[in-house]
Amino acid sequence: MELIVTEKDNAARRIADILSDGGAGADRRNGVNVYRWGDKRCVGLSGHVVGVDFPPEYNDWRDVEPVELAGASVVKNATKENIVSTLQSLAGEADSAVIATDYDREGELIGKEAYELIDAVADIPIKRVRFSSITEREVKNAFAAPDDLDFDLAAAGEARQIIDLVWGAALTRYLSLTAGQLGNDFISVGRVQSPTLKLIVDREREIRAFDPDDYWELFADLQQGDDEDERFEAQYFYEGDDGTENERVWDEDEAETAYEKLRGADAATVESVRRRTRTDDPPAPFNTTQYIRAAGSLGYSAQRAMSIAEELYTTGWITYPRTDNTVYPEDLDPEELLATFADTGAFGEDAASLLEQDDIEPTAGDNETTDHPPIHPTGEIPGRQDLSEDEWEIYELVVRRFLATCAEPATWAHLRVVAAANDCSLKANGKRLVEAGYHAVYPYVGSTENYVPEVEEGEELGLFDPRMEAKETQPPRRRGQSRLIETMEKMGIGTKATRHETIQKLYDRGYVEEDPPRPTGLAMAVVEAAERFADRIVDEGMTAQLEGDMDAIANGEKSLEEVTDESREMLEAVFEDLHEHRDEVGDFLKESLKADRTLGPCPDCGEDLLVRRSRRGSYFVGCDGYPDCTYTLPLPSQGEPTVIDETCEEHGLRHVKMLAGRSTFVHGCPLCKADEADAAEDRVIGACPECGDGAAGSAANGDGEAVEGGELAIKQLRSGSRLVGCTRYPDCDYSLPLPRRGDIEVTDVRCDEHDLPELVVRDGEDDDDPWELGCPICNYEEYRERQAASEIEDLDGVGAKTAEKLAQAGIESLDDLSGADPDGVAGEVQGVSADRVREWQAQVG
DNA sequence: GCAAGGTC
Incomplete structure (x- = not known):
């Protein structure tokens, strides 16, 4: 029997299908699919099925000096035991094996891992095949001429594993120990995450250091003839000393002077007209980064975009979503794929219109790799009802991107008009789409026109409504997730499959918050501490060097040991520096951690109020003077609290924001919230269904128990939340949630079923479209149902x-x-x- | 319990 091993189940299934000409069957062994035809068996791994780690004697963070990890050995353990045992039991029955993992460095390493697992139990020949897309031609050609595993290339990958583990673990442990942050809140650093974090921190430093400058811009409307509808906007400009064209006026007096001149003019003379035709090429095929960017502009986070793409891939609607490639492989026939779409509803017309072109030559990007084809739709086409709204939106994006890559360029007519009015220059840039080209099938990129009429040199135009706008220069903007991923790609850190996960990791570790990601004080401190004492770990150059070393290993110039030994020595040198400054590093990190949680002075004793966590895991505000001072304030129960810069003027306390994904909200000053609740009166709206008059279990029901007479009231709690609850609380804890914001009005309409008034939530007094919440019990029941359904899909x-x-x-x-x-x-x-x-x-x- | 890289 011959055993074929692939990187993932999906590839195993498709390869089995191709090699068996559709005749393969499937068995399930130990939870793993095994495809079978003739004397062949084909099994898919799940990426790496073994992982590197230190021997167990290094497990205890407190017992082992972090620097010892620099010299520690590294062992491999099975991480997917069911797959490993299935692979080995198949190997025991096999006479030969073929490794068919992905055609890239990591695939070679995964292949070597399979090789060693097989070799440990069976003395059989093991070959390697390579193909860059799973198509009949490529796969059959590859299997017709099998090659050998490239052990040097695999060793390059192993060097990366060892260096990443040793540096990451040693420095993570060191920082966590010195800052006293063990357990869940350890302080992590690594070759990829830390330079990424530095990227975010550096931008934040620029924003904080930014000193805005005032400037002014001037505009006027110009009009040809008498038609007011023909007016177009023109902008004032002047020539700088170096001949450059400038719109911004940096001196207010100069701006005023120009403004007065424009106000004194009622006409402008056209000085020049320039017409140009520009072509606008269709986009290149999607690789992971560009896909994430496009999905980002539709409002999807990087993580969500990848999660949806993976789902579409596993169901078979699109190709593998983790790819660097932006060039379609030769055996993708775009016409054939277009023809498939031309027969379907949603994209039929667009696909058919593209087929009418004389010849179809798809675009190609700069990056051609052997790993996988660019992301494109497969020939299997889902119906609208097969996908959720989000999935459909993403699927449509992928289909339309494919259509766009097969479409013609667009053509624009540009018209630039310069006019003079009372010694001032005005300009207008018109833009008209002449040939829609790919825009007709790809509506995601702008095709907005700017109307400027056809005017002639020397023509007189009416001048109206001159205006002067005061502006100031803006700090650089925070990078959004997709911008970060693009920058990481340019810097050469992370991979197509991990960049979005690295950003997620920064969120999970408490280094960044909100979207676009903004660094916490902890993040600023970790980056600064690393810059001072362990610069290498926040330096993108570490990856660049590693890449060079990996290439050297792959082409036989260096050995794995040479590269890892050199790296371990460098790490030991870093530790010499760290040990000299141990207390300094620790104190610095501890201070910043505390600053992140500090609100301001305690009204009882003047020490700092801090966000703290109770033993039960809930958050509250407590005094740093505890146990001498026991002052506390409650916080909302939903979300993770974070202290923001905004400060309460009355109490001098910084506001608290509760982070809870889409339900994130600003709680504000916790002392104000508590005061408001103390001042608010409960509003009774009816009987408590558990213990009030007429409730089940009451005497009125005839079963002998006492009626307690509990009533339901709208209450405001000191934690800021509002609810409908029983007046006998805490003896009766019946409650229904109410929204946090808006004014709650009790109407005269009553719910027949629950005998409670319907409620209306008004967002300010002049909100004429208030939220009709209705009966609070009915509302809660509906809410629960919606919640249950959406939670699963989340x-x-x-x-x-x-x-x-x-x-x-x-x-x-x-x-x-x-x-x-x-x-x-x-x-x-x-x-x-x-x-x-x-x-x-x-x-x- | 540490990293980064596969996969899901």
Whole structure:
């Protein structure tokens, strides 16, 4: 028997299909798919199935000096045991094996890992095949002429693993220990995450150091003939000393002078007219970075964009979403794919219109790699009803990008008019789309026109409404997630599959908050401390050097040991510097951690009020003087609190913001909130359904228990939240949630079912479209149902299809999912593995 | 419990 090993199940299935001419069957062994035809077996790994780590004697952070990790050995352990055991049991039955992992460096290393696992249990020949897209021609050619594994290339990957682990672990442990941050809140650094964080921190430093300058810009409307509809805007400009054209006037007096001149003019004479034709080329095929950028402009976070793309890929609608390639492979026939779309509803007309072109020559980007083709739709086309709204929007983006790459360039007519009025120059730039080209099928990039009429040199134009606008220079903007990913790619750090995860990691570690990501005080301090004492770890040059060393290993110029030994020595040198400044580093980090949590003076004792966490895990505001001072204030229960710069004028306390993804909100000054709650009166709206008159279990029901007479009231809590709760609290804890914002009005309309008044939430007094919340019980019930459905779809890798299939299997809420048996679900729901269910359960917590 | 890289 011959065993074929691929990097992932999806590839295994497709390769089996090609090599068997569609005749392969599938067995499930140990939760792993094994494809079978003739005397062949084909199994897919799940990326790396073994991982590097230190031997167990290095496990205890407190017992081992971090610097010892610089000299520690590194071992490999199985991380996917079911796959490893399946692979090895298949190897035991095989006479030969073929490694068919991805055609890139990491694929070679994954291949070597498989090689060693096979070699440990079977003495059989092991070959290697390479192909850059899974098409019949490429795959059959590759298998017809198998090659050998490239052990040098794999060793290059191993060097990276070792260096990343040693540097990352040693410095992470060191910083965490000196700052006293063990457990969940350790302080992590690494070759990729730390330069990325420095990128964000550096931009923040520029923003903080920015000193704005005032300037003025002047405009006037020009008009040809008498038609007011023909007016167009022109901007004042002047020639600088070096002959450059300037719009910004930096001196207010000069601006006033120009403004007065414009006000004194009622006409302008056209001095020059320049007409030009510009072509605007269609975009290149999608690689991961450009896909994330395009999805970002539709409002998707990098993480969400990748999660949806992975779902579309696993269902078979689009190709593999993790790719650097921007050149379609030769065996992709764009005409054939267009023809497939031409038969379908949603994109039929657009695809058909492209097929009418004389010849179809798709665009190509600069990056041609062997890993995977650019992201494009497959020939399998979903119906609108097969996808959720988000999935459809993303799918449409991928399809339209493919269409755009097959389309013609667009043509623009540019018209530049310069006119003079009372010694002032005015200019207008007109832009008209002559040939829509790819814009007709790709509406995501701007094609806005700017109307300027056809005027002639020497023509007199009317001048109206001169205006002068005071402006100031703006600090550089924070980079959004997709901009960060593009910059990382340019800097050469991270990979297509990890850059978005690195950014997510910065969020998870408390280094950045909000979107676009803004660094916390901790992040500023970690970067600064690293710059001073361990510069290498925040330097993108570390990756550049590593890349060079990896190339040297791959082409046999250096050995793995030479490269890793040299790196370990460098790390030891870094530690000499760190040890000299141990206390300084620790104090610096501790101070910044505390500053991130400090609100301001305690009204009782004057020490600092801090955001603290109770033993039960909930957050509150407490005094640094504890236990001498026991002053506390409550915080909302939803979200993670973060202290923002805005400060309460009355109490001198910084405001608190609660981070909870889409439900993030500013809580404000916690002392103000508590005061407001103390001053607010409860508003009674009816009887408590648990203990009030007429409630089940009351004497009125005839079962002998006492009526307690509890009533429901609208209450404001000191934590800032509002609810409808029982007046007998805490004896009765019945409650219904109410929105945090808006004025709540009690109407005269009553709910028949619950005998409670309907409520209306008004956002300010003149809100004429208020939210009709209705009966608070009905509202809560509806809310719960919506919540349960959307929570399932919010899990990573669950799309509309999967959510639907899970619902059919009786899993309709997170509670259902937590209580489910993973193997049972895997058996019942096609395409969902038990491991996957366990991951979702872990996400639910 | 540390990293970064695969995959999901």
